[in-house]
Amino acid sequence: MPTITIDQQEVQVEAGSTVIQAAEKLGVYVPRYCYHPGLSVAGSCRMCLVEIEKMPKLAISCHTQVQEGMQVRTNSDQVTQARRAMLEFLLVDHPLDCPVCDQAGECDLQNYYMEIGQHDSRFLEDKRKAKKASVIGPHVILDQERCILCTRCTRFCEEISQTDELGVFNRGNRSVIDLFPGQLLDNPYSGNVIDICPVGALTEREFRFQCRVWYLRQQDSICTGCSRGCNVSIHHNPSRPYKAGGKRVQRLKPRFNPEVNRWWICDEGRFGYQFIDQNRIEQPFRRVSGELEAAGWDAVLEEVSTALEAVLEKFGPQGIGIIASPQQSNEEMHLIHKLFGELMGIEQIGYRNPWESEGFHDDFLIRADKNPNSRGAEEIGFNNDSRSLLEKAASGEIKVLYIFQHNFESEEAHELLARAEYVIFQGSNWTKTADFCNLVLPSSTHAEEDGTFTNFEGRIQRFEQVFLPLSESKSGIEIMTLLARRLKYEWPYTDSSDVFLEWHGKAYDDLEDFGELI
Amino acid sequence: MSVQKLVSEYFSNPEAKELAWYRRHGGYEGALKALDEMKPQEIIDEVISANLRGLGGAGFPTGRKWSFVPRDTGKPIYLAVNADESEPGTFKDRYILEWDPHRLLEGIIICAYAVGIHTAYIYIRGEYVRPAETLQGAIEEAYQEGVLGKQVLGKDFSLDVHIHRGAGAYICGEETGLLESLEGKKGWPRLKPPFPAVVGLFGSPTVINNVETLSHLPRIMVNGSQWFAEIGCERSGGTRLFALSGSVKKPGVYELPMGTSLHELIYQHGGGIWNDKALKAVIPGGASAAVLTHQESDVQLDFDSCIKAGSMLGSGAVIVMDEDVCMVKAAHNIMRFFAHESCGQCTPCREGTAWVYRILTRILEGQGTPDDINSLLEIGGNMSGTSICALSDGAAMSFRSYVNKFTSEFEYHIRHGKCEFDER
Secondary structure (H helix, E strand, O other), rough: OOEEEEEEEEEEEOOOOEHHHHHHHEEEEOOOOOOOOOOOOOOOOOEEEEEEEOOOOEOOOOOOOOOOOOOEOOOOHHHHHHHHHHHHHHHHOOOOOOOOOOOOOOOHHHHHHHHHOOOOOOOHHHHHHOOOOEEOOOOOEEOOOOOOEEEEEEEHHHHHHOOOOEEEEHHHHHEEEEEOOOOOOOOOOHHHHHHHHOOOOEOOOOOOOOOOOHOOEEEEOOOOOEEEEEEEEEOOOOOOOOOHHOEEEEEEEEOOEEEEEEEEOHHHHHOOOOHOOOOOOOOOEEEOEEEEEOOOOHHHHHHHHHHHHHHHHHHHHHHEEEOOOOOHHHHHHHHHHHHHHHHHHOOEOOOOOOOOOOOOOOOOOOOOOOOOOOHHHHOOOOOHHHHHHHHHOOOOOOOOOOOOOOOOOOHHHHHHHOOOOOOOEOOOOOHHHHOOOEEEEEOOOOOHHHHEEOOOOEEEEEEEEOOOOOOOOOOHHHHHHHHHHHHHOOOOOOOOHHHHHHOOOOOOHHOOOEEEEO | OOOOOOOOOOOOOOOOOOOOHHHHHHOHHHHHHHHHHHHHHHHHHHHHHHOOEEEOOOOHHHHHHHHHHOOOOOOEEEEEEEEEOOOOOOOOOOHHHHHHHHHHHHHHHHHHHOOOOOOOEEEEEOHHHHHHHHHHHHHHHHHHOOOOOOOOOHOOOOEEEEEEEOOOOHHOHHHHHHHHHHHHOOOOOOOOOOOOOOOOOHOOOOEEEEEHHHOOHEEEHHHHHHHHHHHHEOOOOOOEEEEEEEEEOOOEEEEOOOEEHHHHHHHHHOEEEEHOOEEEEOOOOOOOOOOOEEOOOOEEEEEHHHOOOOOOOOOHHHHHHHHOOOOOHHHHHHHHHHHHHHHOOOOHHHHHHHHHHHHHHHHHHOOOOOOOHHHHHHHHHHHOOOOOOOOHHHHHHHHHHHHOOHHHHHHHHHOOOOOOOOOO
């Protein structure tokens, strides 16, 4: 392991590492455009030039491999001058249309200009003209004038999505990024080029003109789109909720996790957050002469507890069936197990939707199981066949069926549900299932509560509460707690961290950053 | 004139391109000597002591270049012959290709045998239609007569030679741009290291040599390295082809010993400045080389002397400018070329060349500002030593020399908004 010195600090790194990696290890940030740790080295932006003793000229730190005893300076006058020069070059033909650019606020041209540029322009000529605002795929819009030709996007399409839609055309300063003839940037991972574009050349169609990025707040979360459990940040707009039609979530961005998704996320996951703000069940409902009518929490919880107690007394726990959901957190499911399984003695607890067909999957990130926490449900021990629970409910063997979150879309399920005696539905969004229920309890989404999911390979990963539950909805933890107390059970939990501590034996903050395998 | 012609002897002899004629006049003797009597390492040593240097422009010692090639990688070794002659003012290799193609093929055989190469690619400039046809004819004849193929000249050594025609990009003459293009990719120069000698064509060790360089090998084999080294000057052996153009009476290709004076080339061989005007400036080695003023122009034409004079011998393209040439227009002309030919891969070259061209255009249009001169020099500095390949350095070296050495002409354009030479 060679030892090298960067800005008077020594660091030991593995042989074959590059200088920029060694600097990273020291926490020394070298400005860069084309370098991305998840892609091959292009070495073309020349922004990461550093001074290395005994080398005749500045060297790019992204390509130069460390050698024992190397003396590197990342902040000498010569380096600073070169960086300023590269920045000036890149701004020469840049349209400077920041006021109408979505990247403004998170743009590396702006960032480095403030950090190392701040020069007056001496460019008096006409700027290069190229295609602006051209739609190149279902999610991505391209502005060739803003492009600095770092080729991160073309390398992504070559190396990561392996779909090769984008290339560099022409020569010199007439060079442009564009689609190959007859192509569209339409692959399952196309949105990633937006994230890795360091400037405003590739922006998101869905996010376009929705919100300036400086209004956004971020919270760590986990994608609920499949059982991979890609790490994401939820970007939301707490300060101007009246913008964007009241939508709180503005966008999802992947979050680096070397064990799960590295820097990437699929488009399905990236754009699959709409359910958090749309089609939500905003208050409790009860069915009165065939129609669902709004009701108060108190009344609904009273009805639930009365129904459960009555069945327990008359038919025992065999009279009750529970269908939990692999969309729920480990903590919620732990409480379902606690309340219904341990305290009430109910054995008929399932979680799987038997009519759910296998979804699209590939050999990269996308899994066929579209639930974030099937593994968690298995680990807790929910193993009953949901179909037989529905059948028992239809035949009258099960008197009360409590369904969490599910969307049973099949006709068969609807026929069974229609025949069931008494069905309680607890969920965040309106589904077809709710049409057949006697009671509807509005619960929060994962963005409105802390919790963990266990991904397909058994990795327990934390997600954080982003904002409060919408309208009158309550978190699953709170609903279980209110119900347990109404049923007069001993109940030590006040929030999800208590639950996590009990089942995983540690506090949320002590969970490893990249998750823990069970 | 008693100048020895090592590679230009057959120029303008239409019979020389025929294999039989070439062989009757001593052709392929050098290759036969190498194959019969010499071990590969002996050839490399011989070329090192001949002081043969890369005549494409960089002047790197040829034998040393060969010796960097690793032999134990388990991969084939390739030879890429750089016939993408495109440095403005350079038109020497085309003479060899058109008039004496077998000399090149013989050189290729010698190099291949010395380095252990069995496949050679000749990357030829796309515009060189006739040279490519002539060369193709020579290759076909060589195969038919057993000069190339499974048994080269009847010996136990195989060699295949292929022509690859370029598509019109200056940058594909840069050796790693050439390799990319040869592999079917966009001609973007590669990051170095690794160098082509180690990781070159198709990821294999590769020798890249210029047409003229290889064409010297047959005579070095026949006459020996000492003979060759003595023709030239210290550290630059033999002769070199100079492509003389511009304001001279007799432009053309002249073969002269390394170290010949620039004035001898211009005044003796080139017949002097046309219309008997005065010499104003001269570029000694292609458009990328710094311009020399007439006061600086009394230099020896060899690699080291030209570097000492603040320029470079480059591709041996000598461009002469007389007293009536506007140096702003000359710089503008050159920068139009570099801006057009920059591959666009790295920032300083892509943006720098295009920016400088636009500033010079603005000055010529009468819209220059006093700050432009400083800006040009600074931009040139920022383009130097920061890019992937040498195009940016060459362009900067070139235009900065015009601004530095002929500042008053730029000032005149800026102040008066017109050209002082238009009124003469």
